[in-house]
Amino acid sequence: GENVEQHPSTLSVQEGDSAVIKCTYSDSASNYFPWYKQELGKRPQLIIDIRSNVGEKKDQRIAVTLNKTAKHFSLHITETQPEDSAVYFCAASWGNYGQNFVFGPGTRLSVLP
Amino acid sequence: DVKVTQSSRYLVKRTGEKVFLECVQDMDHENMFWYRQDPGLGLRLIYFSYDVKMKEKGDIPEGYSVSREKKERFSLILESASTNQTSMYLCASSLTGVSGSKTQYFGPGTRLLVL
Numbered sequence: 001g002e003n004v005e006q007h008p009s010t011l012s013v014q015e016g017d018s019a020v021i022k023c024t025y026s027d028s029a030s031n032y033f034p035w036y037k038q039e040l041g042k043r044p045q046l047i048i049d050i051r052s053n054v055g056e057k058k059d060q061r062i063a064v065t066l067n068k069t070a071k072h073f074s075l076h077i078t079e080t081q082p083e084d085s086a087v088y089f090c091a092a093s094w095g096n097y098g099q100n101f102v103f104g105p106g107t108r109l110s111v112l113p
Numbered sequence: 114d115v116k117v118t119q120s121s122r123y124l125v126k127r128t129g130e131k132v133f134l135e136c137v138q139d140m141d142h143e144n145m146f147w148y149r150q151d152p153g154l155g156l157r158l159i160y161f162s163y164d165v166k167m168k169e170k171g172d173i174p175e176g177y178s179v180s181r182e183k184k185e186r187f188s189l190i191l192e193s194a195s196t197n198q199t200s201m202y203l204c205a206s207s208l209t210g211v212s213g214s215k216t217q218y219f220g221p222g223t224r225l226l227v228l
Contacts, residue, residue, distance in 0.1 A: 009153070032215050043117075043203065043219040044156070089155060098144050098207045098215035099163050105155040 002027040004092050006104030013080050014112050021107045023090035024072040030092040033066060033073045038106075039086045047088075048075070080111045116140070117220040119204055124225045132191040134223050136204030143209045145187035146217065147171075147179060150201040159202075162187055163209070194227045201225075 003026045013019050023033075034049035050057045050064045050073065057064050061080075066073040077084055090104040120135035136145065144163050148156040158171030160179040168179050176198060180188045187206075191198055204220040 006155075034216065036219075043221050045219070046216050049216065093215055097163065097209045098217075099161055099169070099209075101146075101158070101215075101217065103148075103156040105153060 142206035
């Protein structure tokens with residue numbers, strides 16, 4: 001079955017710097033790759049996603065890139081702010097019915113003022 | 114705006130008790146999921162349901178069962194709670210994906226402590 005690895009497990013950056021989190025997946029049938037942000041004590045919330053027919057997607061300070069050949073996708077956060085501090089989860093999904101999801105183990109991002 | 118609610122934010126139960134966790138969504142989503150979240154292990158799928166009365170085992174179904182009698186409601190049942198089931202339980206829902214969106218929307222979570 002699908003396996004999603006995520007690195008690093010923890011990441012500390014200075015405010016204003018960029019942060020990059022990388023995920024790799026194993027099943028070439030995966031076609032949807034969301035990223036979720038979970039602030040302390042809150043529910044995971046979708047921040048950006050990308051489908052397999054797209055190589056890059058950007059939303060303000062957040063971008064996701066996908067390399068299907070290498071089976072990896074990355075989250076890029078620019079100009080980090082303290083409110084970006086959270087745990088970030090990547091996921092890979094295959095099939096057309098939204099039922100097949102595997103999440104990565106998460107990355108704890110700390111943005112230091 | 115999608116709303117997913119869970120019946121309790123915190124629960125304390127004793128070993129051997131039967132525990133019910135309930136999840137309700139108001140967006141007519143076909144898919145509903147139960148995850149368990151433990152530090153360093155991410156979100157692990159316990160069960161999911163793609164329609165009323167339909168269910169599929171996830172990665173860690175042992176010790177759990179589920180019920181979906183109505184489309185908006187998905188219940189997780191711990192038949193006989195054990196201390197290793199102490200965890201955060203998250204419910205999620207999504208459309209089938211045929212419409213184009215497979216985004217999962219999560220509930221606030223239930224933190225369960227089994228003594």
